Amino acid sequence: MSTNLGAEIIKTVGVTKRFGELVAVNKVDYLLHENEVAGIIGANGSGKTTFFNLVTGYFPPDEGTVYYKGEDITGTPPEQRVAMGMMRTFQLTSTFDNLAVIDNLVLSYFRAYQKHSLFHLFTNTCKKHRKNEKIQAIVETFELQDVADREVRHLGLGEKRRLEIAMAILAEPKVLLLDEPLAGLAENEIKAVLSVLRRHIGTQTILIVEHKISHVEDFLQRLTVMHEGRVIADGGYEECLRDPEVRRSYWQIDVSEDGVEEACS
Amino acid sequence: MNTFRWWRGILLAFFLLAIIRVFLPLPFSNEIIIFSIYVMGCSFLLGRVGFISFGQPAYLATGAYATAFYLFYFGANPFIGILIGVVAGLVMSLIVGPLFVRLRSDYFALVNLALAVIFYYTMQKVLAPITQGDNGLWFLANMTSTPIIDITRPKEFFTFAFLAALAIWALFKYLNDTLYGACALASKVNEDKVQFLGYSNFKIRFFGFIVANVTTAFAGSLYAIYLGFVSPEITSAHRCADPVVVTILGGVGTLYGPLVGAIAFTGMKDLIAGLIGNWELFIGFLLVFIMLAGEKGIWGSLEPQLKKVFSGKRV
Ligand SMILES: Nc1ncnc2c1ncn2[C@@H]1O[C@H](COP(=O)(O)OP(=O)(O)O)[C@@H](O)[C@H]1O
Ligand SMILES: [Mg+2]
Numbered sequence: 001m002s003t004n005l006g007a008e009i010i011k012t013v014g015v016t017k018r019f020g021e022l023v024a025v026n027k028v029d030y031l032l033h034e035n036e037v038a039g040i041i042g043a044n045g046s047g048k049t050t051f052f053n054l055v056t057g058y059f060p061p062d063e064g065t066v067y068y069k070g071e072d073i074t075g076t077p078p079e080q081r082v083a084m085g086m087m088r089t090f091q092l093t094s095t096f097d098n099l100a101v102i103d104n105l106v107l108s109y110f111r112a113y114q115k116h117s118l119f120h121l122f123t124n125t126c127k128k129h130r131k132n133e134k135i136q137a138i139v140e141t142f143e144l145q146d147v148a149d150r151e152v153r154h155l156g157l158g159e160k161r162r163l164e165i166a167m168a169i170l171a172e173p174k175v176l177l178l179d180e181p182l183a184g185l186a187e188n189e190i191k192a193v194l195s196v197l198r199r200h201i202g203t204q205t206i207l208i209v210e211h212k213i214s215h216v217e218d219f220l221q222r223l224t225v226m227h228e229g230r231v232i233a234d235g236g237y238e239e240c241l242r243d244p245e246v247r248r249s250y251w252q253i254d255v256s257e258d259g260v261e262e263a264c265s
Numbered sequence: 266m267n268t269f270r271w272w273r274g275i276l277l278a279f280f281l282l283a284i285i286r287v288f289l290p291l292p293f294s295n296e297i298i299i300f301s302i303y304v305m306g307c308s309f310l311l312g313r314v315g316f317i318s319f320g321q322p323a324y325l326a327t328g329a330y331a332t333a334f335y336l337f338y339f340g341a342n343p344f345i346g347i348l349i350g351v352v353a354g355l356v357m358s359l360i361v362g363p364l365f366v367r368l369r370s371d372y373f374a375l376v377n378l379a380l381a382v383i384f385y386y387t388m389q390k391v392l393a394p395i396t397q398g399d400n401g402l403w404f405l406a407n408m409t410s411t412p413i414i415d416i417t418r419p420k421e422f423f424t425f426a427f428l429a430a431l432a433i434w435a436l437f438k439y440l441n442d443t444l445y446g447a448c449a450l451a452s453k454v455n456e457d458k459v460q461f462l463g464y465s466n467f468k469i470r471f472f473g474f475i476v477a478n479v480t481t482a483f484a485g486s487l488y489a490i491y492l493g494f495v496s497p498e499i500t501s502a503h504r505c506a507d508p509v510v511v512t513i514l515g516g517v518g519t520l521y522g523p524l525v526g527a528i529a530f531t532g533m534k535d536l537i538a539g540l541i542g543n544w545e546l547f548i549g550f551l552l553v554f555i556m557l558a559g560e561k562g563i564w565g566s567l568e569p570q571l572k573k574v575f576s577g578k579r580v
Contacts, residue, residue, distance in 0.1 A: 056461065082463030094458045096451040103447050110444055111463040118472050121445040129444075167462070 006034030008070070009175060009205050010086075015054050015064030017047075024050040026229035027064070032175070037206045041213050042226035048209045049091050051226070052179050056088045057081050082111070085174030089181055091209070093160045097153040101144055101163055102126075104152060105135050105170055112171035134170065141196055142166040157184045165193060175205040182215055190215055278434060278524060282427060285528065291419050293535055298426040299487045301527035302433055304515070306480035307508035308526075309437055312518030313446065314473035315453030316370055320377025321508045323384045324478040326500035327357045328485025330388060330396070333495040336404040343408050343416050347486040354482020358475040366470040381500050389497040396497070405493025416490060426487055430524075433480055438520055440476070449473050481508075510552060516565030525563050 010032040017025040025047045032038055040048050054061045057078040066074045068084055076084075096104050106129045110116055113134070114124070129135065139148055142162045147155055152163065165181050182190045197206060198219065210216050213223075223240040225233040233243040240246060286294045303325060310316050331353030332346040340346070365376055388396045396402060408417045416422045440446050448469045452459045456466045489495045498504075507530075515526025530548065538544040555563070 058457070058461075078460040079463050079465050082461060087463075088461055090458075090461075094455060094461075096447075096455055096458065098450050098454050099447055107444070107447055107451060107464075108462055116444075116464070118445065118468055121448055122440075122443055122472075124444045125439075125442045126444055126447050127442065171463075 005036065006205075008032070009034045009068065010055060010207075011067040011070075012051075012055065013065045013067070015051070015061040015066060017050050017054055017059070018062050023229050025054060025061070028226075028229075028231055030224065030231065030234075032205060032207060034174075034205055035202055036222060037201055037208075037220055038222040038224065039208045039210055039213070039216055039220040040224045040226060041210060046226040047229040048226055049179055050229075052088060052177055052209065056086060056177060082173070086177065087168045087171055087173035087175070088177040089164050089168050089179055091179040091183070093157065093164050093184075095152045095160055095164050095167070098151060100149055100151055101155070101159075102130050102135070102139070102148045104163060104167055105138060106130060106132075108167040108170050109135050112173075138166050138170045143192070158186060158189055161185055162189065162193065165196075169196065169200070173204070175207065176200070178206070178208045180209050180211055182210060182212065194219060278431065278521065281524065281528070282430075286423065286427075291423060293531065295419060295423050295426060295491055296535075297527050297531045298423065298430050299484055299491060300511070300531055301524045302426070302430050302487065303481060303484035304508050304511045304523035304527050305430075305433055305437060306477040306484065308512040308515070308517065308519075308523045309440075309480070310473065310477040311509065311512050312522075313441065313449045313453070314470055314477070315449075316366070316470070316474070317374045317509060318377040319374045319505045319509060320379065320381040321478075321481055322500040322504055323377060323381040324354055324357060324481040325485035325488070326381075326384050326388065326495075326497075328354045328482030329489040329495045329499050330402075330485075331482075332486040332489040333402040333404060334395075336407050336489070337402045341407055341409040342411065343490045344411055346408075346490060347483070350486030350489065351479060351483050354479045354485070355475065357482070358478045362471050362474045362478075366467065366474050378502075378505055381505050382502055385497050385500045385502065388500065399496060399498075401494050401496025401498075403494040408490070408493070419491070422491055426491075429483070429487070433483075434520065434524075441520070445469070445472065510548065513552060514548070514555065515563055516568070519565055519568060521568075522563075522565065525567075529563055 008031055010030070012028055012030045014027045014029060015025060016023065016027050028047075028051060030051075040051070042048050053059055055066060057073070057076055060075060064074075065072055068076075068081070068086070073081060073084070096107070099107075103126050106126050109132060110121075110124070110129060114120060114129075139145055142165070144159065144163060144166065147159055152160060155163070161181065161184055165178065168176055168178070181193065185193065194215070200206065208216060208220070217237055220237055222235065223233075223237045224231055225240055225243070225246050227246075233240045233246045282294075282298070285297060303321070306324070307318065307321050310318055328350035332350035335349045336343065336346045361380065365373055368376060389398055410417055414421050414425050416425045448459065448464055451462075452464075452466050452469045459466050459469070485499070488499065511526040511530045512522065513526075514529055515522030515524070533544045533548055537547060541547070
């Protein structure tokens with residue numbers, strides 16, 4: 001683990017979310033420090049995405065409190081959390097399919113760097129911002145040059161995934177929450193995305209939900225394991241996966257000779 | 266897109282309207298112009314903001330009645346009448362907008378219909394002492410001639426309405442290119458992402474609602490001035506689907522759709538009705554055909570062909 005942790009940035013105390021009988025997230029206490037690079041793993045249905053939804057305000061928790069920099073944000077709507085510096089991506093890639101790739105990025109850029117009241121939305125054309133340096137740089141980083149002018153609905157899954165991550169990173173949020181960002185990407189794309197994320201270590205807080213932990217093992221400073229809505233282990237990568245409860249309950253993890261290989265559904 | 270630059274579009278629109286004006290009778294041209302402004306509001310709402318409304322006559326009537334009240338009871342200047350109609354449309358949008366735009370699209374369609382029905386009965390029965398019920402308010406003779414452009418005369422009215430339609434058309438064209446336009450399209454397909462990108466769906470929709478319905482109220486005011494009277498008929502329930510029908514007829518989300526649709530619709534109404542009667546039946550079949558053929562509408566189907574022609578010859 002990193003030695004000097006920053007101030008706490010996201011904290012949840014006893015957050016719970018039920019869907020009917022099912023307790024999708026069960027009294028989770030979680031603490032994320034500034035500039036930490038943390039991961040959450042767990043089998044499908046263990047509540048990772050639901051936990052993300054609680055933290056980012058997609059829906060409110062049934063019980064518990066969410067704090068951002070010590071401030072209670074449990075009832076704060078998502079767009080305000082974005083303004084505070086939180087940005088997320090979705091497990092099922094979420095972009096604006098009826099807009100050009102470049103305009104998806106322009107929308108993210110404009111919110112993050114320009115005054116974006118209705119008045120400013122009205123007085124600025126998209127065209128004016130398309131050539132912006134930051135946007136062009138991110139287009140290059142994520143190798144979206146060839147599709148930049150194309151409508152997103154014509155893109156492949158990998159390209160869409162890259163676009164969504166690019167939109168999030170472009171805004172340079174204080175906290176970046178990525179829900180399975182690598183799913184559906186080819187090996188080389190994964191490498192590229194991770195190398196971009198690496199550049200942000202130390203200046204941004206990053207929380208990743210990832211299925212294939214082998215991809216992120218040398219990247220994460222900290223790991224949290226969820227199982228049936230609860231956190232069952234939290235700490236360094238190695239210690240987490242050696243934890244007997246994790247091994248017992250999180251049976252999906254294959255342990256091969258060279259250590260932990262894969263968590264699959 | 267770039268091959269079909271927007272000034273070409275404007276020229277084309279000009280051209281179309283000029284042809285109409287030259288070859289067809291003036292009342293027909295005036296009706297088309299007003300109707301296309303009416304449809305532009307609805308088309309923006311449907312194509313950009315993603316809201317289908319079966320109650321556009323409510324806003325049309327708001328503008329028309331506000332203008333009529335002024336010209337019947339208070340003043341004589343038709344321009345002030347229009348101004349008052351537009352302001353009334355704005356006030357109406359500001360009042361019902363915050364309630365309506367929070368609704369899901371299907372409920373939105375119906376709540377507007379309900380508003381139109383309420384408006385109809387209010388004008389016909391509740392306010393009958395003021396509105397003169399079904400007889401309507403007649404104020405053609407009340408209006409005084411205006412300097413520079415005298416819109417109490419049909420010819421000059423056409424010029425005014427024509428310029429106004431172009432201005433509104435250019436405004437919508439501009440809006441489509443702005444960040445607002447992108448936000449509206451974004452909110453139409455993925456409101457979650459809009460929120461998690463930090464924008465407010467509510468503000469985006471509310472603004473779109475206001476723009477669309479102020480435009481609609483403006484069209485209502487023009488109707489009032491042009492006809493010189495307003496009756497509850499303007500918001501009667503069986504006219505509620507008209508702008509939506511014409512929007513689809515012309516092609517949803519296209520800038521020329523409202524114009525093309527208005528020409529086709531008014532044309533069928535006025536010309537075909539004389540020949541075969543049952544023009545609405547004809548439009549019904551046409552709509553079914555259009556939607557089965559891919560929802561593109563008349564303009565949506567023509568546009569790619571025209572683009573080919575234009576880009577082939579000029580670029
Ligand atoms: N909107 C919802 N309605 C009902 N059940 C849900 C909903 N979202 C998630 N669930 C359920 O909650 C549990 C946790 O789901 P999720 O948070 O998506 O898990 P994970 O992201 O770890 O795969 C699952 O059993 C899932 O079926
Ligand atoms: Mg998930």
